[in-house]
Amino acid sequence: MPKLPAPPLPASLKTPPPRPGQAGANAGPIEEAKNAGITVVDWVDERTSLSGAARWLMFRKVPKGTNWFYTLGSATMFAFLSQAVTGVFLAMYYRPDPAGGAYESIRYVTNDVFLGQFVRGMHKWGSSVMVVLVFLHMARTFFFGAYKYPRELNWVIGVVLLILTMVMSFTGYLLPFDQRAYWATIVGVNINGTGPLVGPYLSDFLRGGSEFGATTLSRFYAIHMLLVPGLIAALLGAHLYLVAKLGTTAPPWTKAHKRHELHETEV
Amino acid sequence: MRPVPDKRDKHKSKYTLDRGIPGAFEGETITRRRFMTGTAHGAGAVAAASFALPALGFAFGPIFKSNPHRWEVVGNIYQFPDNNYVPVVITLQPNIGEAGKSTVYMRKFNPEIDTDAADVDSHTPYIAISSRCAHVGCPVRWVDASERFICPCHGGVYDLLGRRVGGPPVRPLDRFYTRVNGEDVEVGPRFSVNSQLRRFSPRDPGEPLDGIGQYMYPSRPGAQKL
Numbered sequence: 001m002p003k004l005p006a007p008p009l010p011a012s013l014k015t016p017p018p019r020p021g022q023a024g025a026n027a028g029p030i031e032e033a034k035n036a037g038i039t040v041v042d043w044v045d046e047r048t049s050l051s052g053a054a055r056w057l058m059f060r061k062v063p064k065g066t067n068w069f070y071t072l073g074s075a076t077m078f079a080f081l082s083q084a085v086t087g088v089f090l091a092m093y094y095r096p097d098p099a100g101g102a103y104e105s106i107r108y109v110t111n112d113v114f115l116g117q118f119v120r121g122m123h124k125w126g127s128s129v130m131v132v133l134v135f136l137h138m139a140r141t142f143f144f145g146a147y148k149y150p151r152e153l154n155w156v157i158g159v160v161l162l163i164l165t166m167v168m169s170f171t172g173y174l175l176p177f178d179q180r181a182y183w184a185t186i187v188g189v190n191i192n193g194t195g196p197l198v199g200p201y202l203s204d205f206l207r208g209g210s211e212f213g214a215t216t217l218s219r220f221y222a223i224h225m226l227l228v229p230g231l232i233a234a235l236l237g238a239h240l241y242l243v244a245k246l247g248t249t250a251p252p253w254t255k256a257h258k259r260h261e262l263h264e265t266e267v
Numbered sequence: 268m269r270p271v272p273d274k275r276d277k278h279k280s281k282y283t284l285d286r287g288i289p290g291a292f293e294g295e296t297i298t299r300r301r302f303m304t305g306t307a308h309g310a311g312a313v314a315a316a317s318f319a320l321p322a323l324g325f326a327f328g329p330i331f332k333s334n335p336h337r338w339e340v341v342g343n344i345y346q347f348p349d350n351n352y353v354p355v356v357i358t359l360q361p362n363i364g365e366a367g368k369s370t371v372y373m374r375k376f377n378p379e380i381d382t383d384a385a386d387v388d389s390h391t392p393y394i395a396i397s398s399r400c401a402h403v404g405c406p407v408r409w410v411d412a413s414e415r416f417i418c419p420c421h422g423g424v425y426d427l428l429g430r431r432v433g434g435p436p437v438r439p440l441d442r443f444y445t446r447v448n449g450e451d452v453e454v455g456p457r458f459s460v461n462s463q464l465r466r467f468s469p470r471d472p473g474e475p476l477d478g479i480g481q482y483m484y485p486s487r488p489g490a491q492k493l
Binding site for chain 1: 326327329331359363364404405420470472473474484489490
């Protein structure tokens with residue numbers, strides 16, 4: 001029978017092997033089905049050695065005192081995944097046409113498409129949820145001192161992810177193309193333009209010209225759905241890799257383990 | 268013990284064979300391995316540049332593109348007084364519907380009040396004030412009773428000539444060139460002015476034009492004055 005490498009469970013949770021005389025390996029269709037599943041997983045594992053990587057990623061040691069604050073990073077990631085999935089389905093209906101098509105397609109999604117209002121609402125409110133979670137996660141890292149050596153690079157990647165999240169919020173805001181979206185983008189691009197020396201060129205780049213023009217909306221749409229999500233996904237992978245590689249920190253209120261004297265009997 | 272050859276020997280030959288490098292051939296100054304590595308890297312760089320450079324040029328091209336000047340008839344010469352503004356709607360960007368339109372406040376040039384505009388008058392037989400606030404670009408409106416342009420977003424206030432009298436804006440309201448064609452009044456490209464109403468090529472809102480501001484916020488190829 002094929003055998004998967006066992007996760008390092010405590011001895012009390014491990015299923016004991018069948019005793020001699022009990023119903024063993026040749027027992028019924030349920031056991032057969034179980035074996036088939038293991039065979040498939042084992043077939044893949046023999047050719048990829050993924051189980052080692054999966055165990056390295058998932059069965060990590062965590063410090064004492066790990067608590068609910070440590071879930072904020074995962075929460076942010078799931079907010080991103082929710083945005084990605086709802087965004088893909090919204091893209092099936094959206095038309096980046098500034099001469100009225102964009103507004104009309106959003107109106108159609110909201111009013112006519114089955115569950116359209118719900119999916120659009122998830123995407124719209126989910127963006128705020130993601131921004132709030134990013135800041136809570138950042139605050140947790142800051143107040144727990146988890147940005148210190150050797151995790152500085154992960155903090156830097158996190159700041160880039162924060163900026164990219166802001167870029168997503170900014171570019172996504174224009175897409176409904178109603179009055180609020182239009183004027184907020186005018187104001188936002190002009191705030192970009194107030195950066196000295198590079199500001200005017202930056203705002204020209206965002207608009208695709210010196211005035212809000214025919215390609216501004218499609219430019220924002222491409223940045224919103226193609227450019228930045230790819231960057232976020234890649235940096236998220238690096239962020240997670242470093243978390244798994246370096247481990248998490250104990251909360252600052254955890255006392256250092258008291259070094260007790262070694263007795264002769266123990267040695 | 269064998270003598271170890273001194274790598275810093277200054278009489279080093281340029282031929283790989285003389286230097287005892289493995290895989291050396293007579294007359295070669297570089298090993299074949301090194302040559303192939305360099306070739307592969309070079310080919311990779313050429314391949315990457317062949318798609319990256321056009322893509323970057325494509326994305327950044329609009330910054331360096333100069334736009335043709337548009338002239339648009341907004342009314343006739345009898346329609347605009349010289350002491351009050353009449354709003355007209357012009358098209359800044361064709362083909363994108365309402366998003367490409369903007370309100371302009373028009374008035375006839377008045378030598379009594381347009382005294383600051385020394386170098387403006389020859390280009391502007393009619394004064395055309397842009398409704399784009401010089402703070403961050405919200406639309407201002409002309410309030411007749413107080414003779415002020417007022418911005419709804421952050422409280423910018425401008426006087427009859429479009430000069431800032433209150434709020435956060437950093438320079439006066441932009442203007443447009445005008446010209447008279449027969450009995451038609453035409454509005455042309457935009458220009459910006461500083462607090463002395465001197466003409467500058469159009470700047471985005473929020474960019475001051477007094478003192479060092481005109482150098483901190485340079486003019487762009489896509490928006491030049493006439």
